[in-house]
Amino acid sequence: MASALINNASQIYFDSVFGMENECMVKMFEDLESSGLKGFLGCSSAIYEAALVEFFQNASVRDDKVVGTVQGKSVEFTEKVFAGTFELPTEGLTDMSDVPKDLVFDAQIAFSYDVTVKAGSFDAVTHERFLMMSAIHGGVKVNWGRLLFNIFKDMVTPTTKQAKGYVVQICILLKGAPDLDLGESKDFPPLKILTAMTVGTYVAKNKDITVDVDEPAGDEPVVKKKASSKRRPAPAVGEPVSKKKRTTAGRAAPTEKGLAMVPMVQDVEPLSTIPVPTPKAPKRRAPKRKLILPT
Template identity: 40%
Template sequence: MASSYISNALQINFDSVLGIQDNYGMVNMFRALEATGLRGFLGCSSVLYEQELEQFFDTTLIEDGDITCAVSGKYVAISASRFAGIFNLSTDGLIDLSEVPNDLVLQARTLFSKSGTPVQFSCKKRLLKYEFCLLNDILAKAISVKAGSFDVVTHERFLMMTAIHFGVKINWSTILFEVLKEMVDRPQKEPRVLGLKFVFFLRATLRLLWERQQSFLP
């Protein structure tokens, strides 16, 4: 089961894409994506282990707002603050995307459009400039937990794209942690790529716990 997710793993090499010389629009999009605080999450190495991924979803429980799971035979409690620390995620900003300023959303309808004609909040991504088509795909694969067509820009992703482009602060720590908890609460549905990224977080957490334990040894 997990092998079908691994083929869709997403990792962005920000140093490479920010060095592109002949596409200002693309570079500007990645700079905005980096500035919003997602570099640690999207740029992390997705070293994936099917057994650990399946074990995570088989053993995970939500207790007092934290996520408890077993990885490599060890139980780990994952808090929102630990989640934010591992990926260096922002902890300030909007949690409710409907609060993205409406004037910016209206500007984005024209700015994102390939033809210059304002697009709808939910539209076919082929109507967008290439860099915003790519941004939609990145958000769909790495952040969204809801299934759907990659050919369509959802209202939620349009608001995310608007906030990212205009530099509106987003509390990615809370948003992504809630997405993960939603995945845990819906075990009958296949987890999306966030589960793949989360394997990195789990292994990093175990390493930190091991290092902390070693610091108490004589």
């Protein structure tokens, strides 16, 4: 179960990505830092699998707080504790539908031409998440402490079926809880951390992706992959064109001997119908008798 929780998590090593040569990618990470998300996305911590699994098995929302039981001890986290732990902004928009429409349109253009995106990735980005991306790109102040805490509450609510992606952040919260022995830890998977190398590899693999935003179906751009042409290249001028030899299955090809010239008959007379006489039945002859005279 712990591996499934980690699959939906990722972290950013900001000091590494700021050294990239790709200006567009650096600008994107600078926007994330300016929005106040560096403490939340850039935190590093060990993973305590046993405590993490036990927390999600028992966690729930009560009185607008996330509560749970770990090692038989009760833990609870409020919005204030959550925002203070990761130094999240507590002022600004609390509803993403209030993001100005012009900023949403500008974000469509920016993510379509300036940022490499994987084909089909926007299919998994909800409308609310794209509005978050638009607010970050437009420099809008957002109350990230409340917004992210509301997502945290959705993670422990069974009816919402929210992806549980806060594994690093929850481990940090549990580490700060009193009287808990979290046991052995394991490192966060390196491939889940965005560095200059991992981001550069991602860009290299998806550099041929194009995005069509001329007629967007909704508020998110549609990602299309360049189709590779399967046509054969035309032969160069003066280059002989080879023809395919047609093969015949079945009888063997006639030999040269069988293809000898046969003279044709000239002035062919028409055929006439000749009646055929019906043969007569043969006559039966009696055997000859010899005359024997008395002595």
